[in-house]
Amino acid sequence: MRRLVVTAPPRPWIPGQRRAPGRAPVPLPPRRRVLRCGLSVTGFGLCAVFYCLSYTPSLLPRPWSLQGVVAGLTAAIGYAFGTSIGALVRLRWWPSRRAERIAWQALFLLVPPLILLFLWLGTRWQRDLRLRLGMPPQQEYDLIRTVGISVLTFGVLLLVARCLRLAAHGLARLFGRLVPESAAYCAGFVVVTVLSYTAFDGLLIGNLYTTADRSAAVTDSGTGRGVERQMSPLRSGSPASLVSWESLGRQGRNFVAKAPSHEQLASFAHRPVMEPIRLYAGLSSADSVTERAGLIVREMERTGAFDREVIAVFTPTGTGWVDNDVPSSLEYMYAGDTALVSMQYSYLPSWISFLADRAKVVEASSALITAVQERWAATPAADRPKLLIFGESLGTYGTEKTFGTAERMVDGADGILLEGPTFANPIHRRLTEARAEGTPVWDPSYAALPVEFSSRAEELRDLAGPRRKVVYMQNSSDPVVWWNPNLLWKKPQWLSGTRGPDVTxxxxxxxxxxxxxTTVDAVFANKVPTGHGHVYRSGAVDGWAALAPPPGWTVGDTIRLRAVLDAR
Structure with missing residues (x-):
């Protein structure tokens, strides 16, 4: 009797199935593949490597909470790279279950001791880095909290990625009814990517920017603790001023109110002193940048600023902030015979202004410096005060763009002090690239012009040769100076050869x-002691002493003044 054999037709391929070259498709439940599937072996391997490397030291020490977030984010980046590599490999070769099992066993043997090793090394590296920068060490139990935050951060990011993957698979199943499976998956991936980017950029980034803008505007309308309206006619915002107290903004009120008192100046100078002039224009002081700059010049004429020994123009950071140690150091050095001016161009933090709109600082810096220069040049040469210019962080960018070339900077003022220049500064970049052979990038030498670079303020006390006209102060551990998109794929020069004194x-x-x-370091670069990171403060005394010291000024005076400023 002949046996009748009935065979079922081949099951058609549907999205979510695994297809190995030369083999029949193996059906797998699409939903389970997305949310309940295990980790990718290549993703987990590279995730572990990135997690360990996140504990390696950078320019600045990190608190335990920040280290936890950094480790979790870095591990997620590694997992994304690993899964992508695994997907590309599977296009050519699909590993057997046995090979995959052996790989997991190897990872289970290697990863735990590797992570423990790097946790121990990371703790030691952070301790050494804190000692190098003069910071107190962290507690030993902080490591446990760091690991907890890193695991939580990684888990949240993985969940978000799985949800996006679920959306892509769902769209692929939908499109698969109309187009071939490869086109369906491609379309699903593109749609999810576009929608995710739109949501991230439009909803998250846009709302964050709007929220930051509103929050900064509210902060700008407030007044710092202990800051009161100045009654002296030599200050903007006083009853005699052309600028109202309310229009100065928070940082403008701080600037005009925090000058040293007559008693403080007299105690340091041991000679007759004058009341300093401090003038400022806020965003609401006038309708346009040009009008605000003109208002400052009229304020200078009203207060007799051009009869003082020194005039200094300060380009502030994004919020309009000027480090008070910098103007105060000039006032102490010249016994108050100074007129210091500044102008606000934004109330957003520098990093937001740098990313969103650098044109504002250029426009404001150019308007104020040009207006003051023109009025200063109109004064008879024999009666002109010294003209000094200062910029910090984003302010250095605005100052450089105002002059355009190093030669114009040298000729444009009696002295220009720039602290913490950014990678985008065109003049700083050209001078660094053309530095004398053999000098490091963090402390270059440029003999063609009277320009000096300093990685430590104390280096400026022993300068030989003609007096400098431009001084760049750039701490070797300042991530604002050394951050660059090229760090993604290229080793920087400041990590090659001889390193700066702060770089471990x-x-x-x-x-x-x-x-x-380095990006994380830049966000928290102001949380370290003076002379490290992006904190320069009393180091400005050495900068001014190298550019324009008053008659009879000595290194001993510099040390004494820095002690006064540091004690405040």
């Missing part, structure tokens, strides 16, 4: 990771 020998360059670590 344990720091090395890793693609993507060093860029990410």
């Amino acid at each position: 020998p344990a720091m090395h360059w890793y693609p993507v990771i060093t860029f990410w670590q």
Whole structure:
């Protein structure tokens, strides 16, 4: 009797199935593949590597909470790279279950001791870095909290990624009814990517920018603790001033109110002193940048600023903030015979202004410096005061763009002091690239012009040769100076050869990771002691002494004044 064999037709392929080359498709539940599937072996491997490398030192020490977030984010980046590599490999070769099992066993044997090793090394590196920068060490139990935050951060990011993957698979199943499976997956990926970017850029970034703008506007309308309206006619915002107290903004009120008192100046100078002039224009002081600059010049004429020994123009940071140690150091040095002016161009933090609209600082810096220069040049040469210019962080960018070339900077004022220049500064970049052979990038030498670079303020006390006209102060551990998009794929020069005094020998360059670590350092660069990171403060005394010291000024006076400023 003949046996009748009935065979079922081949099951058609549907999205979500795994297809190995030369094999029949193996059906897998699409939904389970997205949310309940295990981790990718290549993703987990590279995730572990990135997680360990996140504990390697960078320019500045990190608090335990920040280290936890950095480690979690870095691990997520590694997992994304690993899964992408695994997907590309599977296009050519699909590993057997046995090979995958062996890979997982190897990872389970290697990863735990590797992570424990780097946790121990990371704790030691952070302790050494804190000692190098004069900061107190962290507690040992902070490591446990760091690991907890890193795991939580990674888990949240993985959940978000799985949800996006679920959306892409769902769209692929939908499109698969109309187009071939490869086109369906491509379309699903593109749609999810576009929608995610739109949501991120339009909803998250846009709302964050709007919220930051509103929050900064509210902050700008307030007044700092202990700051009161000045009654002296030599200050903007006083009853005699052309600028109202309300229009100065928070940082403008701080600027005009925090000058040293007559008693403080007299105690340091041991000679007759004058009341300093401090003038400022806020965003609401006039309708346009040009009008605000003109208002400052009229204020200078009203207060007799051009009869003082020194005039100084300060380009502030994004919020309009000027580090009070910088103007105060000039006032102490010249016994109050000074007129200091500044003008606000934004109330957003510098990093937001730098990313969103650098044109504002250029426009404001150019308007104010040009207006003051023209009025200063109209004064008879024998009666002109010294003209000094200062910029910090984003303010250095505006100052450089105002002059355009190093030669114009040298000729444009009696002295220009720039602290913490950014990677985008065109003049700083050209001078650094043309530095004398053999000098490091963090402390270059440029003999063609009277321009000086300093990685430590104390270096400026022993300068030989003609007096400098431009001084760049750039701490070797300042991430604002050394951050650059090129860190993603290129080893920086400041990590090659002889390193700056603050840069630990344990720091090395890793693609993507060093860029990410330096970015985090830049956000928190003001949380370190003076002379490190992006904190210059009393170091400005050495800068002014190198550019335009008063008659009879000595290194001993510099040390004494820095002690006075540091004690405040």
